[in-house]
Amino acid sequence: MMFLRRSMAANLAVSAGLALAGCGGDGPAVAPGDGPATTAAPPGTAPPPTPPIVPGGAGAPASGAMAPGPSPSMAGGTMPGAQPGVSPPPSTASGPSVTGDLPGDDPREVARRFLTAEDQAIELALMTEKARRAHQEHGITSERDPDSPVEVGEASTDGDSAEVAIRVEGPTGRLEGGRLRLRRENGDWRVHAMVIAATAEHPEIVMDLEKPMEMFGELGAMFSELEGAMEEGFDLFDEGDEADDAAQAAATFEAIEAIDLVAFRESFAVDLAVQGRPAGAVIAELAAPIGLELDRSKAPAEALEGPVTLSAEGLTRLEAIERVCEAVGLYATYGADPAEEFMAGFEGDAVTPVPGPRPWPVAFAGPFAIEVAGVEQRPTGTGTLRLRVLGVGLPPAVAAMIGADPFFELVTMGSVSGPADEDLSPDGQFPVTSSDSEPPEGVVDVTLDVPLVGLLRSVGAIAEVTGRVEIPIPTEVMTVSLAPFAPGTAREAEGIRVSLRGEIPDQATLELERLGANDMDMRWHRHLFLVGRDERGEPVPARMAGGAGGPEEYSGFLDLGGQPVALDVKLAKGVEPFAADFRLGQIPLKDFGRMPEAIASLEFDGGEAPVSAELVAFREPRGGQQQQPFGGSGPSYTLRIVNHSNKDVRRLVLEVTYFDEDGNAVGNAPPLNFTYEPHLVPSRGEREMEQSGFFVPKEAVSAAFRTREVGMTDGTTWEAAEEE
Incomplete structure (x- = not known):
């Protein structure tokens, strides 16, 4: 499982971004908190578009390579991160004393001066009044590393709001894409927020400089966790065996291919027209196209040999299997029987009918079955509803698209209501998702723990649970190979130019540019798949470690697991969402008699x-x-x-x-x-x-x-x- 490592990477991105935002300093005074002021891009979507990146500095042309310059960072040998300092705040909140003129008319120049400010006074003077007051109130100070790079891009304005594309030093010391957000105050542009663009390791992170203390909330808890792990000698950042990483990267890369959305819908839709045929034979025929065999070990022979007569149209394949099982007094299980206390993992090769009525409700949405796996009730009137979301026989490309995005949310919960239509969902608590990090091919198997409140003695059942399953379908895929793996290597295909630049291999950057006008909805960072090749043609792990861009272009830093001589690139140019709603009704609460009569x-x-x-x-x-x-x-x-x-x-x-x-x-x-x-x-x-x-x-x-x-x-x- 790699969820912990991804979480740590995201937190380190926060800390690096905070240092770049000018929030470093001696004498830290931050404890574990409520979480940083972060905003993740919705799963399956790109962050808000970023303008194309161009050289920094006033009067720079609108295109060309970005020019490096100094950026704020933590000084000394401490871990890159932002820490409120303990210096006494200035005596006035109206603004620090600054010698010389400060830019105000050009948001790009304001951004450049803010990121390269030589002292705290200039940095504060270039913030909005609210951000400046907040930093002064909490005594937040910063230190600068003049050798730390920063690049400033184009600005986009909308009334009194502006965004400037930037690239700043990330947690690994490499450049990551982002944006500064500015607001016009008294005629001058001033900075109020920093955005670190989403990468494969963390979602988009928004740091509100006007609420600086909230930015540090989760860092203290992260370092406490890291400290304990280090004392135990556990390496949180170990990504596993390099050969395994290479094989997985190659398998994912090969799986990505264009899928016809209509054909995808037809792949799991079936009509039942059965007249007096043995149930087992019908189940086996329905299961075979999705790679499953019939396991007869738990069902009575007379049930599987019993005749079935059914007629139904527009069923999903898993739903059709369930209908046939019901007709002979069985229900279908896939590696885990909801009647058992322990949920076993699904090996992905069999459907096992078992006798009796299904102990918990099940619903079907597209190629997925959503089954209740149990309800935990606590004497406090709270509890947890466990749902299992299982997709079998998915095209490898779809499973790869889902698995490649660590922040993708397969299920969005709607409502959870009681018999009197009371809301049983707590405010501020969200479902917890877990899954096997290496499921069988074509299988997505996710467990969702949904928190519950209001489980009083009068609530004998959950009347209704609603939600939606949504998956990305790659409908157009472009493939190019960049060889040799060297700066300047470029290829053009299907209206996209892909090129390499930077210092190879440690500072390699991959650039993608859309050529000409078209209506492609480019979500670069979500739909880009890479694999390197060494001299023997063997795979080398490769991924984007951060980037920035907009609808027209994207530039990101490459994280390589070896020494490639070539880089293969696949881009899902067209991605169509497939969504299906589900409803579960009348989930019994078996322990309602032990619940309180009132809170x-x-x-x-x-x-x-x-x-x-x-x-x-x-x-x-x-x-x-x-x-x-x-x-x-x-x-x-x-x-x-x-x-x-x-x-x-x-x-x-x-x-x-x-x-x-x-x-x-x-x-x-x-x-x-x-x-x-x-x-x-x-x-x-x-x-x-x-x-x-x-x-x-x-x-x-x-x-x-x-x-x-x-x-x-x-x-x-x-x-x-x-x-x-």
């Missing part, structure tokens, strides 16, 4: 909030050594959490302020965010937590905590009033 009212004493927190002690580094895996961090510490309420708590958000020995505040950390199952702290109980010191200021000797939000195990939430 209890919240009661607490001991202060203004149901939960409080206090610092127990800072921890001394072991053996006189810095305890954290990275430099620039303060001491870790022990935190005591006390629950004053009548309810168990599963989620807690705390605001943190650190103080030095003179009682002066030396840093406002972003919120600490704790979520534990089945609970974080029981009713009227307490718990001590060890916290990483990665973002704690070195001079901190004490800390104060303010409770901002508390999530109860019964699905209710308490929130603090906003401070004036």
Whole structure:
């Protein structure tokens, strides 16, 4: 499974982007928090279009190679990342004192000066007033590395809003595409946000400079996770055996081919017209075209030999198999029987009918079966609905398109309602998806855990669950081979120019440009597939490690797993979405009698909030050594959490302020965010937590905590009033 590594990569992209946004500095004061201010591009879509990239600097022409220049970055040997500093804020929020004129009329020039600002004052002066005030309020400082590259592209404007295409140093030290967002204030363009473009390792990331503390929320938790893993000697960034990576890259590349959408629909649609034939024979005939055999081991022989007479049109193939099974008192299973407690993995080669009525409902959407795998109910009136989404016999190209995108969401949930049409979906909680990282060919097998609330004694069943399955169908695929693997190598095919540039192999860049006018909807980064070839013709893993572009062109950095002499490129020029809705009805809640009659009212004493927190002690580094895996961090510490309420708590958000020995505040950390199952702290109980010191200021000797939000195990939430 590679989900953890992808998550880490995305977080590191956040940290690198924050450094580039000018949020570095000494004396970090950030703790694990609520998550960065990030916005992921919707699955299966590209980020908002970026203008074509051109050389930076005022008066630059509208096309040509991008010119490098310095960019902000973390100085010294610390990990690239952004950390609020502890320098005292300027005495005024109206703007720092800056010597010399600042650009205002040209958003490209403003972007260039912002990214190459020689000091904090210039950087702040080029921000919007709201962003400047926020940075000054929290004492956020930055350091510059003049040797770190940055490239500035074209600007696009819309009224008082503008975006400037940029390329900045990413978490690996390589250039990644992105954009600066600007707003016109008092006649001058000023920066308010930075965007890091989506790559194969992370979605599009939007960093709101006007809310800088929110940008650090998830970084503290990430480094705590990383620190623990390092102490255990586990390499989070190990991508596995290179030979396996090469074989997988080659298999994915070969699988991508154009598919006719009509033919795809016909591949899983069947009509049943059966008159007195043995059920087993009919099931075997329906299963064979999708690569399945009939497993007779669990069904009585008399049932499989029993005659079936059925007539139905417009069924999906899996639905037709289910209809035949039902007709003889069976139901179909695929590697996992929903009646069993343990869900086995699907090997992808058999359908196994078993006797009896299906224990849970099933629905069908296109080539997929959506079956309920169970419902967990908890005495708090909450629970989890487990759904299995299974597609069998999919064209390899479709399965490859789904598997190649780590952020693709196969299922979008609609509603979950009770018998009185009450909403059983909690606010702020979303389904958790898991799947086999290496499913059989043509198989997509996904498990969806859907959170539930409001499961009272009066709710004996989930009346309805709705949702949609959506998959990308490549309808046009272009293939080119770039050889030799050297700067300047270019090929043109089907209205697209593909070329190599940069320093080979460590700084290789792949560029794609649309030639002439056409109506292609180019979603480059989602639909690009690569594989390198070495001198023997063997595959070499290759992928885009970041890029930027718009409808007309795309440029991205190549991440190579070896030394290729050629690069094969496939681009899904045309991609049509196939979507099908599903509905599941009357899902029984077998333990409804043990559920509460009503959700209890919240009661607490001991202060203004149901939960409080206090610092127990800072921890001394072991053996006189810095305890954290990275430099620039303060001491870790022990935190005591006390629950004053009548309810168990599963989620807690705390605001943190650190103080030095003179009682002066030396840093406002972003919120600490704790979520534990089945609970974080029981009713009227307490718990001590060890916290990483990665973002704690070195001079901190004490800390104060303010409770901002508390999530109860019964699905209710308490929130603090906003401070004036």
